Amino acid sequence: MTVREEENAGTAPAIGRDELLTLYEQMEVIRRTEKAAHDLFLSGLVKGTTHLAAGHEAVAVGASAALQPGDYVFATYRGHHHAIARGAAPAECLAELMSKGTGLCKAKGGSMHLTKASAGMLGSYAIVGAHLPMAVGAAWSAKLRDSGEVAVAFFGDGATNIGAFHEALNLAAIWSLPVLFVCENNLYMEYTPIGAVTPVGRPAADRAPAYGLPAEVVDGNDVVLVAEAVARAAARARAGAGPTVLETLTYRHFGHSRTDPAKYRPAEELQQWLQRDPLNLARQRLTSAGVPEAALTAAADRAAAVVAAAVEEAKAAPPPDPEDAFTDMWADGGSAWRT
Amino acid sequence: MTTLTLSRALNEGLRKALENDPKVLIMGEDVGKLGGVFRVTDGLMKDFGENRVIDTPLAESGIVGTAIGLALRGYRPVCEIQFDGFVYPAVDQIVSQLAKMRYRSLGNVALPVVIRIPCGGGIGAVEHHSESPEVLFTHTAGLRVVACADAADAFTMIQQSVSCDDPVIFFEPKRRYWDKGEVDTAAGVADALPLDRARVALEGADVTLLCYGPLVRTCLESAIAAREDGRSVEVVDLRSLSPLDTEVITASVRKTGRCVVAHEAPVYAGLGAEIAARVTEQCFYCLEAPVLRVGGFHTPYPPSRLEEHYLPDLDRILDAVDRTFGY
Numbered sequence: 160m161t162v163r164e165e166e167n168a169g170t171a172p173a174i175g176r177d178e179l180l181t182l183y184e185q186m187e188v189i190r191r192t193e194k195a196a197h198d199l200f201l202s203g204l205v206k207g208t209t210h211l212a213a214g215h216e217a218v219a220v221g222a223s224a225a226l227q228p229g230d231y232v233f234a235t236y237r238g239h240h241h242a243i244a245r246g247a248a249p250a251e252c253l254a255e256l257m258s259k260g261t262g263l264c265k266a267k268g269g270s271m272h273l274t275k276a277s278a279g280m281l282g283s284y285a286i287v288g289a290h291l292p293m294a295v296g297a298a299w300s301a302k303l304r305d306s307g308e309v310a311v312a313f314f315g316d317g318a319t320n321i322g323a324f325h326e327a328l329n330l331a332a333i334w335s336l337p338v339l340f341v342c343e344n345n346l347y348m349e350y351t352p353i354g355a356v357t358p359v360g361r362p363a364a365d366r367a368p369a370y371g372l373p374a375e376v377v378d379g380n381d382v383v384l385v386a387e388a389v390a391r392a393a394a395r396a397r398a399g400a401g402p403t404v405l406e407t408l409t410y411r412h413f414g415h416s417r418t419d420p421a422k423y424r425p426a427e428e429l430q431q432w433l434q435r436d437p438l439n440l441a442r443q444r445l446t447s448a449g450v451p452e453a454a455l456t457a458a459a460d461r462a463a464a465v466v467a468a469a470v471e472e473a474k475a476a477p478p479p480d481p482e483d484a485f486t487d488m489w490a491d492g493g494s495a496w497r498t
Numbered sequence: 499m500t501t502l503t504l505s506r507a508l509n510e511g512l513r514k515a516l517e518n519d520p521k522v523l524i525m526g527e528d529v530g531k532l533g534g535v536f537r538v539t540d541g542l543m544k545d546f547g548e549n550r551v552i553d554t555p556l557a558e559s560g561i562v563g564t565a566i567g568l569a570l571r572g573y574r575p576v577c578e579i580q581f582d583g584f585v586y587p588a589v590d591q592i593v594s595q596l597a598k599m600r601y602r603s604l605g606n607v608a609l610p611v612v613i614r615i616p617c618g619g620g621i622g623a624v625e626h627h628s629e630s631p632e633v634l635f636t637h638t639a640g641l642r643v644v645a646c647a648d649a650a651d652a653f654t655m656i657q658q659s660v661s662c663d664d665p666v667i668f669f670e671p672k673r674r675y676w677d678k679g680e681v682d683t684a685a686g687v688a689d690a691l692p693l694d695r696a697r698v699a700l701e702g703a704d705v706t707l708l709c710y711g712p713l714v715r716t717c718l719e720s721a722i723a724a725r726e727d728g729r730s731v732e733v734v735d736l737r738s739l740s741p742l743d744t745e746v747i748t749a750s751v752r753k754t755g756r757c758v759v760a761h762e763a764p765v766y767a768g769l770g771a772e773i774a775a776r777v778t779e780q781c782f783y784c785l786e787a788p789v790l791r792v793g794g795f796h797t798p799y800p801p802s803r804l805e806e807h808y809l810p811d812l813d814r815i816l817d818a819v820d821r822t823f824g825y
Contacts, residue, residue: 231571268602276606281570286594292560293595296567296575303549303573310567322587326560333555487605488640490663 174224174383176448180458182224182382183441186216187462189240190438192249193413195470196239196256196270200417204474205256209270212240214380214412217437218343219244221385222311225393231281231297231310233290236271237343237411238283241313246278250469259476266479267487288318291327291340298331298338298402309337309396311389317348319362325370328404332370337396339389340367342406343379349415350423367404379407380437383444409437499682505675507649508538508614510683511656512576516546519574522660525552525561526578526614535580536616536675558588562613566595569609574660576612582672583626585615589634596665597640612659612666617645618712618762619809620673622802628672629799630711630763635667636740636772643740644693645669647714649679651697651737658693666693669739671712696743698750702732705756705819708747708773710736713760713810720815731819739769747773748780755786756822760810765793787825790818 174182193213199205212219219240226232234241242252247263255262256270263273271285281297284290294312301308318324319342331338342363346353359365367374373395377388385407392403410432414421421429442455486492502510515522524539524546530553533540543551554561558579565575579585585592592613599607619628635643642664646652652670659666691697699714700721709717714735721731734750736743751757757777759770770791777789792810800808 264602265604267604272602274603274607276570276603281607282599282603284595286590289563289591289595292563292591293567293570295560296564296569297571298567299564300568300571300573304571322557323559323563326555326557327563329555329557330560330564487601487603489600490608492605 174386176445176450178224179383179441179445179448180450180454182220183438183445183455184458184462185220185244186382186438186441187459188249188465189216189219189243191462191466192243192252192469193239195253195466197413199253199257199470206258207269208417209256210237210416211411211413212237214410214432214437215240215343215345217382217385217441218313218341218379218407218409221382222341222389224386225389226311227308229279229306229308230393231279231294231308233281233294233310233312234283235287235290235314235318236283236285237315238273238313239270242273242275242280242283245275245280247273247275247280248469249466250472253469253473254476257473258479259473260479260483261473261476265483267483288314288321288323290314291318291323292330294338295327295330295336298336299334301337302334307397309339309393311339311341313341313343315348316342316344316346316353316357316362319366320348320357325366328367328370328372328402331402332372335399335401338402339392339396340402340404341389342404343409344406345409345411347411347415347424350419361406363404364406372402372404374404374406377405377407379409380435381440382437499680501678502649502653502681503676503678504646504649504652504671505536505538507653507679507681508656508670509540509542510681511653512539512542513545515576515657515660516542516550519661521572522574522576523550523552523568524576524578525554525565527554527556527580529553529578534578536672538614538670539578558584559591562588562591562596562611565611566591566599566609569611570607574610576614576660579613579615581623581627582615582617582629582631585613585631592635592641592667593638597638601640608663609665610663612668614668614670616672616675617669618672619799619805620712622805624802625799628805630761630794632669632739632763633767633769636769640665641740642666642693642738643669644738645671645711646737647671647674647711647735648677649681653681653683654687654690655693655737657687658690662693669711674712674715677715694738694741694743696737696746697735698732698746699735700731700733702730702754704730704754705732705758705822706750706754707731707733707815707819708736708757708759709733710739710761712762716810716812717760717815720812720819723812724816724819729819742773742776744776744780747777751777751781752784755784757785757789758792758815758818758822759789760792760815762794762809764796765791766796768793787822790822792818
């Protein structure tokens with residue numbers, strides 16, 4: 160029941176040259192933020208762990224380009240790119256990673272829980288698959304209110320083997336909810352090739368027919384193709400036609416987490432994917448469209464400046480107030496009276 | 499005043515909650531057309547429609563996860579977990595997400611979700627259907643955990659739980675569903691005892707018996723039986739297991755000088771351990787005896803013909819009361 164492209168021709172707005180340049184710049188910001196996070200970690204300034212999304216930029220930026228401000232996004236512990244694509248500033252993200260008081264969640268979330276509810280970024284979740292039913296609930300709220308909003312759950316290939324994935328697809332299907340299940344298939348469930356632990360070739364898309372859901376496999380490194388696929392699925396959802404499963408094919412440039420050099424990945428595979436770097440693909444598209452090299456360089460320079468300033472801002476930020484550890488436990492704002 | 503079973507009182511309370519707030523939803527396995535296996539939601543789908551009372555698939559993690567998503571967008575879902583032991587597949591959602599979102603989001607996200615759990619034994623329903631998992635949740639910061647013991651409290655506490663902006667784990671004493679009590683269904687909850695307060699269910703002078711949920715009735719019966727031995731037992735219904743109302747607990751123990759905690763859950767690392775420690779810390783100079791505990795054994799819940807040995811009864815509770823006089 161895979162959606163064929165021709166069936167949906169015309170439902171996606173074409174991405175113009177100027178918009179693509181903006182998307183490219185956003186991807187540069189994310190790439191440089193991830194690189195900065197890596198460097199800060201190596202300098203001992205990130206306490207804890209990080210799961211970098213360098214290589215996945217096109218999924219987040221492409222999807223965000225196709226969504227409305229009122230839509231809801233749920234991401235995973237590898238979610239920095241989604242937070243930034245939805246409007247979180249690199250400085251508040253880096254500050255969160257560095258456990259600073261100016262972090263997105265005043266350091267209560269850390270790298271794995273970037274959340275910006277005001278931007279429709281309804282959280283990053285470190286329990287694999289846990290957020291898929293939540294996206295179903297958010298989509299259900301949109302349906303009950305007839306609001307036209309859609310919910311998007313991003314998840315990795317590994318999440319397709321956990322029960323919550325299957326429960327969520329079933330729930331969304333039976334209630335025909337406006338939710339997009341977007342798999343970022345980067346070939347590895349942490350350290351294990353997904354193919355070694357999954358009986359089907361496309362872990363998300365191949366499971367969708369079991370729930371009567373349409374699915375589409377998308378080049379996750381091409382920001383334009385991602386944006387078009389998400390726009391098609393979102394249009395279906397807004398039209399009351401229910402959920403769609405999108406499986407985007409992408410690749411991590413770093414290992415699973417900070418301690419993983421990812422030596423288990425074949426050198427040829429890595430090389431092939433690095434050649435298909437989403438930033439390179441976007442640049443190629445822009446060049447073909449006649450955008451001069453100087454405009455690309457200027458966009459990259461602006462991104463570099465934003466991230467460099469964000470690093471300095473995060474470094475200079477104060478640590479969290481220890482008293483904050485006792486706030487916002489409860490609806491009354493506190494926690495101390497319940498010790 | 500109307501005479502209602504505890505189950506019916508919950509039904510009436512849920513009905514009020516649905517009437518008072520269009521954002522209240524009820525969801526769970528067989529809660530709609532059937533009205534729940536214990537008929538707590540009987541008739542609510544018929545009266546409020548299939549958009550507000552929802553028959554879900556059998557998928558506890560999915561039910562609670564979906565409820566969290568709904569709450570994120572301003573709804574107040576009430577999830578029924580069909581039996582206590584069925585909550586375990588949803589524990590991840592409850593512990594890892596429901597309890598922590600407010601904290602993680604700096605208070606920007608409220609999750610007013612109620613998880614209703616019929617709990618405890620006494621109906622011959624064996625393991626998975628007779629369990630008392632309350633300490634899994636009392637140990638988790640960010641959840642309110644409450645237990646009703648009679649029809650009047652069932653009626654008010656379920657309404658208070660639904661209107662509470664914190665997530666609430668709501669334990670219902672399964673074997674007491676059919677117990678009748680007087681309920682003022684016309685009364686609002688504004689003047690009712692707050693959700694986080696304990697209640698002196700029976701005043702006494704010699705020993706404090708702390709209990710909650712299904713054992714409140716057992717403890718009241720024990721207190722009446724103890725009068726034959728000339729002992730005046732004060733019974734405190736804790737009602738709120740997290741937070742604990744230490745004010746009422748310590749006031750009672752300071753008055754009586756003796757304390758017994760009773761619950762169906764295993765004694766080992768049960769709520770009684772926490773209470774005993776707190777009472778000892780806060781009432782040390784008033785105590786005539788150590789705080790004693792009565793509860794289930796540290797075994798799986800036994801087969802139905804053995805459950806009467808497992809569940810604390812009058813004999814075991816009165817034995818503990820007696821022992822507090824032996825120091």
